[in-house]
Amino acid sequence: MANNKPTEETRTSIDEVNDTLTGIGEKVQSNPKVVVWACVAVTAVVAIILLYVYAIRQPGQNAANTALGQADIELLMGNDSIALAKYQQVAADHGYDAGNLANLNAAILLYKNGKYEEAINYLKSYSSSETIIGASAKSLEGDCYVNLKQYPQAIDCYKDAVKISDNNPHYTPAFLLKEATVLREQKDFKAEAAIYEEILNNYPNYGSEIGVDIKKYLERAQDAASK
Incomplete structure (x- = not known):
């Protein structure tokens, strides 16, 4: 009588994948706590991302933009020295686009004041796409x-x-x-x-x-x- 049981030679890679999935299923059934903790871990990661975006990044951007706007107003009013100090503060305290632009504006004012080495330092911190x-x-x-x-x-x-x-x-x-x-x-x-x-x-x-x-x-x- 022919042996209908598949041999090792006739097993395909799909069989091996199926065995692997079956093994994982059995482990999950025998230890449901693993699934629970995995879900908790994923939820925690998502919560951290949302916290960063809405509680840190967005308020940080708003604060940086506000500070940059105040420096711009001083510049428009002709208060170059005050504007420079504010741009330098924004560059030091804030990242994001506002902090980046503050580096450029500070460099321009420093150049006008003949402070070329300081201007170079700010320009090296500036990047633009x-x-x-x-x-x-x-x-x-x-x-x-x-x-x-x-x-x-x-x-x-x-x-x-x-x-x-x-x-x-x-x-x-x-x-x-x-x-x-x-x-x-x-x-x-x-x-x-x-x-x-x-x-x-x-x-x-x-x-x-x-x-x-x-x-x-x-x-x-x-x-x-x-x-």
């Missing part, structure tokens, strides 16, 4: 380094600003022009000329838009590089 604002912040960092006569760092910032600005026809050539100006200060005339050529080739209307003859700048750089 928005192309133009992010690129402008990086350009401002470059301006700080220029005023500190730290030209290699300034060039790096302008290069980053160019990348972040993503070929914007109004902003990208402006950052390139700043880079060229620093390169001229370093007497790297060949690199300076290359940037003017890039502006003329990729952003031909930029010079006329800002009232600058880029071709003359190029000729000047080429002449200096040839000597």
Whole structure:
């Protein structure tokens, strides 16, 4: 008589999965407390998340936005020093978007006050997913380094600003022009000329838009590089 009982060789992976599920079912039936405590654990995790969102995160965001708004009002009223102090406080006490933006606003006011190193510290704490604002912040960092006569760092910032600005026809050539100006200060005339050529080739209307003859700048750089 043939043996209808499946052998080890004829068992499939589905059989093994079924056995595993059966085993789990038997364990649950024999120990229902495990299921109860598992449900309690899941409920506790959900409660913690909800507590964070509604009791901590949302009120925290509201408080940060309120504090940032107060600093903005002082700035609009021309009270720069008070606004700066408030922005610095928001940056120190709050996270979220408000704290992030406070870093940028504080950096701008510190730059205006000639406190370039402090401005750089705030700019390094600032991050932006928005192309133009992010690129402008990086350009401002470059301006700080220029005023500190730290030209290699300034060039790096302008290069980053160019990348972040993503070929914007109004902003990208402006950052390139700043880079060229620093390169001229370093007497790297060949690199300076290359940037003017890039502006003329990729952003031909930029010079006329800002009232600058880029071709003359190029000729000047080429002449200096040839000597």
